[in-house]
Amino acid sequence: MRRIRFMRRSCGRRKVIYYIILIAVAALIAFAMYTYRENSCDDRESRNIITSLCQLYSQGKVAGNLCEDMCTASILTYKKCTNYRGGKHILISDWKGKTVILKTKEAYIDKYFPIGYEGIDGETNIPSIVEFTDMINTSMTSVLGLNMLKQDIIGRLWQMKFDDFIGDKDKLHSAMTSIWSLAQQDEYIMMQYFQNSSHIPEIYGTCGHIYAMEYAPPGDLLDPRLLNNFLDGSQWKLRAKIALDILQLLGAMNNELSHPLHLCDIKGENFGFTETGLIKAIDVDMAFPDPKMKTEMLNPHTKCSKHSDCDWFDCKGWCNIEQSKCTDKRINNNLQAVCEKIFSTRYENVFNGLLQSPPESVAVQLNTAIKKCANPTGETSPGLRFEAPQETFNEIKDLLLKSLSS
Ligand SMILES: Nc1ncnc2c1ncn2[C@@H]1O[C@H](COP(=O)(O)OP(=O)(O)OP(=O)(O)O)[C@@H](O)[C@H]1O
Ligand SMILES: *[C@@H]1O[C@H](CO)[C@@H](O)[C@H](O)[C@H]1NC(C)=O
Numbered sequence: 190m191r192r193i194r195f196m197r198r199s200c201g202r203r204k205v206i207y208y209i210i211l212i213a214v215a216a217l218i219a220f221a222m223y224t225y226r227e228n229s230c231d232d233r234e235s236r237n238i239i240t241s242l243c244q245l246y247s248q249g250k251v252a253g254n255l256c257e258d259m260c261t262a263s264i265l266t267y268k269k270c271t272n273y274r275g276g277k278h279i280l281i282s283d284w285k286g287k288t289v290i291l292k293t294k295e296a297y298i299d300k301y302f303p304i305g306y307e308g309i310d311g312e313t314n315i316p317s318i319v320e321f322t323d324m325i326n327t328s329m330t331s332v333l334g335l336n337m338l339k340q341d342i343i344g345r346l347w348q349m350k351f352d353d354f355i356g357d358k359d360k361l362h363s364a365m366t367s368i369w370s371l372a373q374q375d376e377y378i379m380m381q382y383f384q385n386s387s388h389i390p391e392i393y394g395t396c397g398h399i400y401a402m403e404y405a406p407p408g409d410l411l412d413p414r415l416l417n418n419f420l421d422g423s424q425w426k427l428r429a430k431i432a433l434d435i436l437q438l439l440g441a442m443n444n445e446l447s448h449p450l451h452l453c454d455i456k457g458e459n460f461g462f463t464e465t466g467l468i469k470a471i472d473v474d475m476a477f478p479d480p481k482m483k484t485e486m487l488n489p490h491t492k493c494s495k496h497s498d499c500d501w502f503d504c505k506g507w508c509n510i511e512q513s514k515c516t517d518k519r520i521n522n523n524l525q526a527v528c529e530k531i532f533s534t535r536y537e538n539v540f541n542g543l544l545q546s547p548p549e550s551v552a553v554q555l556n557t558a559i560k561k562c563a564n565p566t567g568e569t570s571p572g573l574r575f576e577a578p579q580e581t582f583n584e585i586k587d588l589l590l591k592s593l594s595s
């Protein structure tokens with residue numbers, strides 16, 4: 190009797206284990222398929238994006254300084270796509286023997302808000318030049334948070350001469366359609382506006398809704414792929430040089446622009462290097478000019494009960510606890526975020542920090558400096574972080590230089 194019960198029980202248990210394994214395997218397969226689909230890009234769709242744009246170009250419906258090269262001369266040609274994670278469409282291309290990136294938020298131009306609409310008479314109505322300039326002004330002002338003073342606002346956004354399109358309604362429509370689709374892409378506005386920065390990728394131009402950008406990939410050290418690059422103690426000189434470049438970029442973001450830029454999404458893969466080794470900020474979706482930062486900090490969640498309610502990703506906010514309202518103040522800075530998210534080794538960092546295992550000559554000092562930089566006031570609350578001071582910047586820089594000279 191007891192034996193039978195025992196047998197039955199063991200049989201049931203085996204069944205349960207069997208089902209658990211079955212479910213686990215099914216989940217794993219589903220997860221793998223999902224990850225693969227999310228991370229793979231479609232070569233055919235990428236080609237199709239260009240083909241359909243060029244079709245519109247041949248019908249005179251879009252314009253841009255690169256349309257000729259892309260569609261007629263075929264000296265701007267698609268090579269391969271990158272893994273876009275449901276984000277922007279990014280096509281690695283060749284332009285006169287040089288690698289460039291073609292980018293667009295939406296694959297097809299009709300996914301953007303149209304500029305013209307059809308009237309009851311079947312005619313397409315387009316805005317007047319004044320109305321159009323106003324629309325572009327509004328987009329740029331809202332993305333940049335800066336007052337666009339009396340300046341050539343369309344010239345700032347588009348590399349062709351807009352005036353050349355005035356006079357012929359179809360031509361004007363094609364220009365407006367193209368500019369308006371670009372004006373709906375925050376990254377394009379940011380990068381085009383800050384073209385005079387030495388650390389923003391060059392924008393070579395546009396065709397329709399697509400823009401061509403300087404190629405600056407992050408590389409294996411800043412964007413480790415699974416299994417290929419668990420940073421170990423090696424390659425110190427290279428890692429130290431990359432860290433020095435990042436520091437230089439941070440300095441420039443504070444000093445060389447009309448307004449300091451707040452980088453609120455700090456991770457290695459958002460920085461890249463040009464062919465000549467210059468570091469660039471390749472993802473500026475979460476970069477805000479100082480005046481914009483203030484409105485951004487207040488914007489979506491003005492109500493708060495703790496400081497982290499006021500965070501904007503890596504830009505740490507401050508809650509006025511008595512009034513339960515966020516303030517417009519960012520309490521940390523770019524340096525603190527870089528030290529915490531890129532330089533230091535934390536348990537969240539699967540791939541370890543960029544500056545782990547420094548050479549012995551600087552190890553103790555550097556590790557201390559980075560730790561202080563990542564959490565300058567030694568806060569125990571995990572989300573609360575304050576500004577890392579300029580001295581820390583200098584100290585880390587000097588130690589890195591020292592480690593390279595020995
Ligand atoms: N100028 C560039 N040069 C080289 N590679 C680039 C460039 N711009 C983007 N990439 C590659 O494409 C990836 C995605 O680009 P980006 O971050 O701009 O798009 P995204 O849609 O915002 O993606 P995510 O949501 O992952 O941040 C980057 O991580 C980088 O690997
Ligand atoms: C853009 O709009 C702002 C405010 O609405 C205005 O002060 C500025 O002059 C406009 N700029 C241009 C170039 O029209």
Ligand SMILES: *[C@@H]1O[C@H](CO)[C@@H](O)[C@H](O)[C@H]1NC(C)=O
Nearest residue numbers: 385386387444445446447448
């Ligand atoms: C870029 O232009 C702005 C004005 O628009 C100016 O204040 C700034 O100094 C310029 N920066 C560089 C690096 O030329």
